[in-house]
Amino acid sequence: MKHSILVALIATAVPLILPAAEPSAFGAGNLNNSEPYGLTSNEKIILQNKNKLHKVVVKSNNQANEVDSLRERLDGLQSIIENLSRKAHNNKISLKKLKTQNFENLHNSDEYSKRLSDAVELNSQNLEKTNIVISEVSILMNTIEKDYVTKEEFNSLVNDVNKFKDLVAKELKSKSNSNIKKSSNSSADLYNQAKAYYNKKYYTKAITNYEILIKRKYKPAYSHYMIGEMNFKRKNYSNAITYFKKSSSLYTKASYMPNLMLHTAISMDKTGDKEHAQAFYNAVVSKYPGTKEAKEAKKYLD
Secondary structure, X not given: OHHHHHHHHHHOOOOOHHHHHHHHHOOOOOOOOOOOOOOOHHHHHHHHHHHHHHHHHHHHHHHHHHHHHHHHHHHHHHHHHHHHHHHHHHHHHHHHHHHHOOHHHOOOHHHHHHHHHHHHHHHHHHHHHHHHHHHHHHHHHHHHHHHOOXXXXXXXXXXXXXXXXXXXXXXXXXXXXXXHHHOOOOHHHHHHHHHHHHHOOOHXXXXXXXXXXXXXXXXXXXXXXXXXXXXXXXXXXXXXXXXXXXXXHHOOOOOOHHHHHHHHHHHHHHOOOHHXXXXXXXXXXXXXXXXXXXXXXXXXXX
C-alpha cells in the first residue's frame, strides 16, 4: 500500500504526506511499541498487567540488590559487635586480675585507681559503640519491613496475573468453540448472512460471521474492512484502525479503499492523532479526487 499511495502523491505534487501517516495509523494494536495505541479492550488489560508485573519485577530486582547490600552491612556490624564483645570480655578479665593482684607490687594506690578508671572508661566506650550498632541494625530492619515487597505479596501478584491469563485463554477457547458450532454453514452462506446482519445493524452477529470467514480465509480483506466499519460506527475508533490496517495490507486496490482511508483519518482524528489524520485527509483528496470521500475529507481539512 505504501508504494501505490506514494506514487499517487508524487503524481499530484503532494510528496511524502501519506508515508509519514502510515506508521501511526497502521502501527495500531502493537503491544511492543513504546507507546502502543489502537488497542482492543483485552489488549489494554493485558498491557496494564504487563506493565504492572514489569514494575514489580524491577522493584523486586532493586530490592534484591539492596538486601544484598544490607546483608553486607549487617555482616560488618556483626563483626564490630563480636570485636566489641571480645574487648569487653578482656576488660572484665583485666578487672579481675587487678582485684586479685598483690597491691604491694604497685608503686602506690593511685596507680591501681588509674588502671581501674581506665578499664571502666574503656568498657563504657565499648558499651556506647555497641548501643550505636544495635540502633543501626534496628533502623535497617524497620526499613526492610516498611519498604519492601514481601514474598507473599509478590507471589499473590503473580497468581493474579496467571489467573487473568487463564481467564482470557478460557474465554478465547469458549468463543472459538462457539464460532466452530456456528460455522457449519458454507462460507458463501455465512458471507451473505453477514451482509444481511450488517444491513439490519445486527453488528454483533455480523462481526461473528466475518470473524469465521477470516479464519476460513474467505474474502479476508473485505471481512477485516467490514469489522473495521462496524467498530467505526460503534465509535470504537482504535479497533477500527486496527482492522482497516489489516484490510489494506491484504488488498490495496479494493473499491472500498477511499472509504477505508477516510474512516481511518476520522478515527485518528477522534483519537487525538490530528497530525496524521490531516495527512490521511490529504491523501484521500489527492488519490481519489472527485469522489464523495474526497469531498468529505476536504470538509475536515477546512
